[in-house]
Amino acid sequence: MRDWGMMTRRRAAVRMGAVVLGAAVLATGMVSPSAAEKIKVAGIYTQPIQQKWDARLHQALDKAAKAGEIEYVFAEKVANTDYVRVLREYADSGVKLIVGEAFGISREARKVADDYPNVAFLMGDPFKPHGTNFAVFDNYIHEPCYLMGMIAGSMTKTDKIGMVGGYPIGEVNRLFHAFMAGAKAVNPKVEFKVNFIGSWYDPPKAKEAAFAQVEAGVDVLYAERAGVVAAAREKGIIAFGNVNDMNKEENGKDVVVTSALWDMTNAINHAIALTKAGKFAAEDYKEWTMMAKGGASLAPFYEFEDRIPAEVKAKVKALEADILAGKFTVEINDNEPKSTF
Secondary structure: OOOHHHHHHHHHHHHHHHHHHHHHHHHHOOOOOOOOOOEEEEEEOOOOOOOHHHHHHHHHHHHHHHOOOEEEEEEOOOOHHHHHHHHHHHHHOOOOEEEEEOOOOHHHHHHHHHHOOOOEEEEEOOOOOEOOOEEEEOOOOHHHHHHHHHHHHHHOOOOEEEEEEOOOOHHHHHHHHHHHHHHHHHOOOOEEEEEEOOOOOOHHHHHHHHHHHHHOOOOEEEEOOOOHHHHHHHHOOEEEEEEOOHHHHOOOOOOEEEEEEEOOHHHHHHHHHHHHOOOOOOOEOHHHHOHHHOOEEEOOOHHHOOOOOHHHHHHHHHHHHHHHOOOOOOOOOOOOOOOOO
């Protein structure tokens, strides 16, 4: 015999579910998939995925795919002149979230987002969020850079530190300034040589720039770009890494003291969860790339553990705790840094 009361309750539940779903569609323009349901996510990169900046995004998305949260597709080495076409192709293919970079094509990327209100866009972009579905992020690892600077300032014997970067843009400038401020905090006599190579990936050029700095008296290098660690190794001096763990990932054993790490895992997971819930919004993911939310950290000291003065390690540990507790704020300075000698 059928339980007519149970069937009635089930029909009522179905009708209620339809009402809630309809309200969600009216409110957000998006149908909320089940939290357990996979969504299709695309990554679009202007560089090869081996390039460290894009690699951090790719690794975070790949981790979510391996955890069964998403179906992940990606395109690499996409030129800015072709970027909008690729954005539209993915948006037309049923992708729910697109992660990429809009540096240099911000206006064009925002127009694409306007044309696809049911697609979530999380884009590397120095400007503010846009509309309802265009969220932005940038690289805010200035806090561990300050901590690295403290160590560098205590380990230089010539009081001269070299810094080799790609381009003098905000995301690089703020790291250099934080590193310099950290070094000055423990060693007021320290001076800096700053060079930009005009490329995101040109190891030979970065290496030559580092060689020139060593010739000028530098005995510590900040390796913002690939190629600097190789120069430090050849010259027998120490270096500090950037974005990825350059001691382990860029042949930095016995050369790279530590690195300021960027981890987009929590930021990406946040975006995926919001997209699944139909709650993705145009917001700035800045805090998700900083230390408090796990987006930035200091790599282990490895073989340098006993070579860093104990009092310096204690100061770094104490300041790290203050940063995480919100008791100390590392200044963000996006202006181009200059050499001081």
